[in-house]
Amino acid sequence: MREALRKSNEHHVTITSEDYAKFCEFFYKKTGIVFTDKKGYFVERRLQERIEKTKSESFRDYFSLLRFQMSGDEWQELINNMTVNETYFLREDYQFDAMSNGMLPEIAQERPAGRSVKIWSLPCSTGEEPYSIAIHILEKWALADSYAIEICASDIDTRVVTQARRGVYGERSLQRLSPELRRKYFSKTGVDQYLIREELRESIDFSVTNIIDPLHMSRYRSVDIIFCRNLLIYFDDISRRGAVELMYECLSPGGFICLGHSESMSRISSLFKPRKFGETVVYQKAG
Numbered sequence: 001m002r003e004a005l006r007k008s009n010e011h012h013v014t015i016t017s018e019d020y021a022k023f024c025e026f027f028y029k030k031t032g033i034v035f036t037d038k039k040g041y042f043v044e045r046r047l048q049e050r051i052e053k054t055k056s057e058s059f060r061d062y063f064s065l066l067r068f069q070m071s072g073d074e075w076q077e078l079i080n081n082m083t084v085n086e087t088y089f090l091r092e093d094y095q096f097d098a099m100s101n102g103m104l105p106e107i108a109q110e111r112p113a114g115r116s117v118k119i120w121s122l123p124c125s126t127g128e129e130p131y132s133i134a135i136h137i138l139e140k141w142a143l144a145d146s147y148a149i150e151i152c153a154s155d156i157d158t159r160v161v162t163q164a165r166r167g168v169y170g171e172r173s174l175q176r177l178s179p180e181l182r183r184k185y186f187s188k189t190g191v192d193q194y195l196i197r198e199e200l201r202e203s204i205d206f207s208v209t210n211i212i213d214p215l216h217m218s219r220y221r222s223v224d225i226i227f228c229r230n231l232l233i234y235f236d237d238i239s240r241r242g243a244v245e246l247m248y249e250c251l252s253p254g255g256f257i258c259l260g261h262s263e264s265m266s267r268i269s270s271l272f273k274p275r276k277f278g279e280t281v282v283y284q285k286a287g
Contacts, residue, residue, distance in 0.1 A: 127164025
């Protein structure tokens with residue numbers, strides 16, 4: 001059993017092992033995310049910070065605030081603090097190659113020019129992935145101008161969605177971009193500060209979405225390609241399967257899902273068949 005956290009100063013409240021377990025169960029039911037023992041210190045620290053910030057007298061008071069606050073503001077603030085977002089442009093770009101060399105050409109074969117092609121990035125974090133998708137298509141897919149490319153991007157964290165809409169990045173995020181791509185798609189606005197081109201910012205539809213909420217997911221239909229990389233590793237088998245089934249409903253017939261390199265759809269659901277493009281395995285909606 002986890003021992004109660006000791007009070008380090010007069011503002012701290014005690015979180016017992018039962019409190020911690022109750023919180024983890026609640027967070028899991030709302031988000032599908034499982035906190036492992038390795039995350040224990042991180043979770044407790046962030047939880048303690050929110051208890052202090054809201055001036056709650058006890059864990060029980062704070063937990064009631066989370067559950068019953070009408071606006072849901074504190075719940076969203078907690079989510080923003082509990083989720084980790086670290087990414088950069090052209091991360092795992094071999095999947096982008098599979099998109100431009102394999103998935104998009106297949107889609108184009110079945111769809112007349114002028115029609116829309118919809119691509120969804122989730123979780124989009126601070127926007128590097130959806131902007132990378134846009135840049136890659138413009139640079140690598142010869143038929144980019146022949147179709148109406150729609151890119152939507154979503155995350156459960158309102159803070160990172162706001163950052164993504166702004167489109168301002170530092171050198172760390174741009175580390176894999178060539179000088180040519182930087183000049184073409186960014187303007188330097190300060191020391192270690194780059195603003196992505198306005199046309200790209202306006203071309204992507206950013207929103208806040210909880211992947212295990214059927215109501216949230218019902219907003220997305222007729223999606224051709226979903227990039228859902230390195231998210232499901234934080235879920236258990238039940239929530240992972242539920243999320244995948246909701247994504248299945250969002251996809252067009254024959255649509256594709258790209259998972260992270262350590263994830264495998266075969267362990268989650270039989271709704272998809274593996275497809276190999278070059279050295280990359282993606283998953284196609286079956287049936």
